[in-house]
Amino acid sequence: MNIIAFPERDRWAELLARPVLEAKDIEGKVLPILHQVRTQGDAGIRELARRFDKTELTELAFSQKDIDDAAEKLDENLKEAIGQAYQNIYKFHQAQLQPAEKIETMPGVTCWRRSVGIEKVGIYIPGGSAPLFSTVLMLGIPAQIAGCKDIILCTPSDHPAILYAAKLVGVTKAFRIGGAQAIAALAYGTESVPKVYKIFGPGNQYVTTAKMLVSKEGVAIDMPAGPSEVAVYADDTAIPSFVAADLLSQAEHGPDSQVLLVSTSKKLLSSVNLTLSSQLDRLPRRDLAAQAIANSKAILLDSQEDAIDLLNQYAAEHLILSIANAETVSEKIINAGSIFLGNYTPESCGDYASGTNHTLPTNGYARAYSGVSVDSFVKKITVQHITETGIRNIGPTVEAMAEAESLEAHKKAVSIRLKSLL
Ligand SMILES: NC(=O)c1ccc[n+]([C@@H]2O[C@H](COP(=O)([O-])OP(=O)(O)OC[C@H]3O[C@@H](n4cnc5c(N)ncnc54)[C@H](O)[C@@H]3O)[C@@H](O)[C@H]2O)c1
Numbered sequence: 001m002n003i004i005a006f007p008e009r010d011r012w013a014e015l016l017a018r019p020v021l022e023a024k025d026i027e028g029k030v031l032p033i034l035h036q037v038r039t040q041g042d043a044g045i046r047e048l049a050r051r052f053d054k055t056e057l058t059e060l061a062f063s064q065k066d067i068d069d070a071a072e073k074l075d076e077n078l079k080e081a082i083g084q085a086y087q088n089i090y091k092f093h094q095a096q097l098q099p100a101e102k103i104e105t106m107p108g109v110t111c112w113r114r115s116v117g118i119e120k121v122g123i124y125i126p127g128g129s130a131p132l133f134s135t136v137l138m139l140g141i142p143a144q145i146a147g148c149k150d151i152i153l154c155t156p157s158d159h160p161a162i163l164y165a166a167k168l169v170g171v172t173k174a175f176r177i178g179g180a181q182a183i184a185a186l187a188y189g190t191e192s193v194p195k196v197y198k199i200f201g202p203g204n205q206y207v208t209t210a211k212m213l214v215s216k217e218g219v220a221i222d223m224p225a226g227p228s229e230v231a232v233y234a235d236d237t238a239i240p241s242f243v244a245a246d247l248l249s250q251a252e253h254g255p256d257s258q259v260l261l262v263s264t265s266k267k268l269l270s271s272v273n274l275t276l277s278s279q280l281d282r283l284p285r286r287d288l289a290a291q292a293i294a295n296s297k298a299i300l301l302d303s304q305e306d307a308i309d310l311l312n313q314y315a316a317e318h319l320i321l322s323i324a325n326a327e328t329v330s331e332k333i334i335n336a337g338s339i340f341l342g343n344y345t346p347e348s349c350g351d352y353a354s355g356t357n358h359t360l361p362t363n364g365y366a367r368a369y370s371g372v373s374v375d376s377f378v379k380k381i382t383v384q385h386i387t388e389t390g391i392r393n394i395g396p397t398v399e400a401m402a403e404a405e406s407l408e409a410h411k412k413a414v415s416i417r418l419k420s421l422l
């Protein structure tokens with residue numbers, strides 16, 4: 001990795017820019033795909049699958065038999081691992097459910113919020129360069145806990161682990177559709193694919209751009225979750241071979257992934273660089289990881305304060321703190337999707353099985369967005385009940401405010417009740 005030593009603060013923004021593979025007119029490429037699905041439905045999807053996935057789709061939907069037979073195609077060890085991941089993710093997400101608490105704001109005036117699962121949700125499972133069946137758990141489990149009625153899955157992959165996980169999380173219908181055309185199908189609906197109210201899931205630039213575009217047309221989306229990224233902040237207590245392994249774990253997602261290494265120790269950066277090249281050479285996805293590494297940077301800084309400022313400016317999807325006092329330092333991080341503390345907490349554990357969600361905001365969106373959680377799959381409906389005592393208590397306040405806003409009918413809706421109680 002290219003080591004950049006002590007960059008001036010005014011260079012940070014340029015240094016931290018994410019790589020963009022096909023920035024040139026990505027919207028111009030995605031818009032016709034959305035239009036084709038909207039106007040041609042299933043036939044449009046079939047033509048796009050031929051063009052972009054080199055696949056002839058007779059049936060768009062996986063059959064119940066495809067789903068039921070998936071278990072037989074997986075070895076026991078993998079099914080056990082998926083079962084363990086399911087339990088951990090379920091446990092962590094179930095704890096996010098908050099019971100509705102009734103709050104009496106003044107005597108006789110009670111307000112509360114009720115969580116209701118979004119009825120129809122779409123989950124996109126990436127499958128272009130790797131069948132990410134772990135994403136089925138990350139999206140399906142919170143949807144299941146939230147009580148979503150229809151969970152519609154789209155993926156370009158027919159890997160049995162995707163279908164096996166789909167059954168575990170209670171997916172209602174699964175379709176072999178990938179890319180922007182899958183997002184369009186979920187947003188507009190087709191003869192086969194039901195239209196949903198909210199679309200979830202990570203994906204490549206076509207998928208992420210499609211989500212952003214359909215979100216302007218009345219369908220909600222979780223967040224922009226694009227190419228995976230990790231930042232590692234390491235000091236001399238870190239183990240260079242572990243740090244290199246963590247950087248490569250996200251680099252292997254694809255050439256548009258970015259990994260960033262930050263340290264105040266030149267010795268650490270050089271040691272990581274040494275072990276990185278030898279680990280890289282042994283990876284099956286060497287070419288993909290090598291391209292991501294070429295886009296990535298190792299930054300040498302003067303102080304911990306600079307490191308924290310730079311990491312907060314970068315707002316990494318994943319941030320690994322391989323430093324002394326990692327938990328204390330983590331409290332100063334205000335922008336990150338998910339934080340991993342210490343030498344024995346690789347990001348891979350969060351990607352698969354520790355319990356946290358791996359669908360996280362990339363590209364700096366961690367400044368304003370959180371990762372997926374049960375909350376993402378529910379709406380909160382507020383409810384209130386005012387008694388006769390309550391209206392006597394709150395009525396004059398509302399009358400005064402309505403009158404000051406010149407909204408006589410608002411005032412009257414209260415006055416009429418107050419008079420009835422005289
Ligand atoms: N942020 C997160 O939480 C998170 C989680 C998991 C994965 N990811 C990211 O998801 C991404 C997965 O990408 P992927 O490509 O492997 O799978 P993908 O399923 O997102 O995309 C594959 C689809 O892209 C479409 N496509 C390919 N080339 C095209 C072209 N030239 N024009 C239009 N459409 C085209 C095809 O229809 C194909 O089915 C990776 O970048 C990975 O880093 C992110």
Ligand SMILES: N[C@H](CO)Cc1c[nH]c[nH+]1
Nearest residue numbers: 132134135228229351358
């Ligand atoms: N690192 C990805 C999230 O950015 C998630 C993932 C799935 N499989 C492996 N990794």
Ligand SMILES: [Zn+2]
Nearest residue numbers: 228249250351
């Ligand atoms: Zn990953």
